[in-house]
Amino acid sequence: MTTALRTTGLTVRYRRRRALHDCSLALPAGRVAALVGPNGAGKTTLLHTVAGLLAPDAGEVAVAGEVAFMAQDKPLYDTFTVAETLTFGRRLNPGWDDAYATARLAGLGIPPDRRVSRLSGGQQTQVALTVALARRPDLLVLDEPLADLDPLARHDVMRSLMVAVAERPLTVLISSHVVADLRDTCDWLIVLNQGRVQVSGDIDDLLAEHLVLTGPAGSAGGPAGARVVESSLTDRRTRLLVRGAPAPDPRWSARPADLEELVMAYLRSPEAAALPAPRGVSA
Amino acid sequence: MMIEFHLDRGSGVATYLQLVHQVKRALRLGTLRPGDRLPTAREVVDALAINPNTVLKAYRELEREGLVEGRPGLGTFVQRSIGGARLADHTALRRSLEAWVRQARAAGLDRDDMETLFAMAVAGSPREGTA
Numbered sequence: 245m246t247t248a249l250r251t252t253g254l255t256v257r258y259r260r261r262r263a264l265h266d267c268s269l270a271l272p273a274g275r276v277a278a279l280v281g282p283n284g285a286g287k288t289t290l291l292h293t294v295a296g297l298l299a300p301d302a303g304e305v306a307v308a309g310e311v312a313f314m315a316q317d318k319p320l321y322d323t324f325t326v327a328e329t330l331t332f333g334r335r336l337n338p339g340w341d342d343a344y345a346t347a348r349l350a351g352l353g354i355p356p357d358r359r360v361s362r363l364s365g366g367q368q369t370q371v372a373l374t375v376a377l378a379r380r381p382d383l384l385v386l387d388e389p390l391a392d393l394d395p396l397a398r399h400d401v402m403r404s405l406m407v408a409v410a411e412r413p414l415t416v417l418i419s420s421h422v423v424a425d426l427r428d429t430c431d432w433l434i435v436l437n438q439g440r441v442q443v444s445g446d447i448d449d450l451l452a453e454h455l456v457l458t459g460p461a462g463s464a465g466g467p468a469g470a471r472v473v474e475s476s477l478t479d480r481r482t483r484l485l486v487r488g489a490p491a492p493d494p495r496w497s498a499r500p501a502d503l504e505e506l507v508m509a510y511l512r513s514p515e516a517a518a519l520p521a522p523r524g525v526s527a
Numbered sequence: 528m529m530i531e532f533h534l535d536r537g538s539g540v541a542t543y544l545q546l547v548h549q550v551k552r553a554l555r556l557g558t559l560r561p562g563d564r565l566p567t568a569r570e571v572v573d574a575l576a577i578n579p580n581t582v583l584k585a586y587r588e589l590e591r592e593g594l595v596e597g598r599p600g601l602g603t604f605v606q607r608s609i610g611g612a613r614l615a616d617h618t619a620l621r622r623s624l625e626a627w628v629r630q631a632r633a634a635g636l637d638r639d640d641m642e643t644l645f646a647m648a649v650a651g652s653p654r655e656g657t658a
Contacts, residue, residue: 274580275580276578276580399576402576403572403573403576406572406576406577406578406579407569407572407573409572409578409579410567410568410569410572410573410579410582411569428534428536428542428575428576428577428578428581429576429577429578430578431578431580431581448541448543448584451541500539502539
């Protein structure tokens, strides 16, 4: 499995504030990775560093091949028509695939002679995404592409992005603060919290190794063998999100964690981490 | 297309497993037969808006179980059916079951009642004679 993106010890400071601190992660090629975290966690800073728009104060970014970046405030010119936008993209990008761009927009039913300002939010996102894809990148980096879209447009954008991934080798890194939008479309999860990488891994593997346990009050440590990520207590019960398989214990009932619960548990416990073991060291 | 996948997003069952189950069900019912081509990852993705790796994972699982075979550049093809004979061929059994359903309806049972009774009968049959 080749690595599409690797960051090592990435640190970025804005004046005295540290936006990213010692971020190391490796994303295998062909994955669709969700970058999630609260506002101010450093998501946009990380994406800008990966896209080469921002030089880190320390650490390195290594990308295998070409990167295309789509900023959150879709970089389109309102007065251009869709066709003029493509012409602009062709002039700026040597590896531009015009046949692909034209066919993609035709398939989406977006008229070439329409001005960008007259398109819906979903259509503007599709045009910006088409411009990014027509550059034939190996790594596509999308900063909050769904932020200002209604649920139907979000679904359509993600569907057409998944088709692009199915059509050719492409790794995608997509930031969002809405986990539900990413459940069926992403297969890799990166949780960024307070400038640190807290979780990075295959989503199915992460879900398989985390459980929600419910048990008696006053037992926040949980059953033997469980590493507690987050605990919440009420008068009568203790609810734990744990990593690893606990020893069977009749006082505790267990069920699989869903993606949203997993993300929330880590965000509420910034000191917890689920990261791959260093290479060459087995757990 | 021989099979059209659908998703139950609230079921809690992993998406790739839902696809695996639907192929197996189609193999049991005989709506998918040896030699049939499964839809390409792109076709499934376009219909369901899911990650293509999820489709490939489901197909790998089916291939591991010897039910389908991936032929590079051509697609993924059904290798064998499940259960020896196809269910659709069990005409006599289906007829008697249909007669039973008519009787049950006449006795005032609804669909849930019938499914519960049927599940009890299936679960109880290996222990026949011990009751």
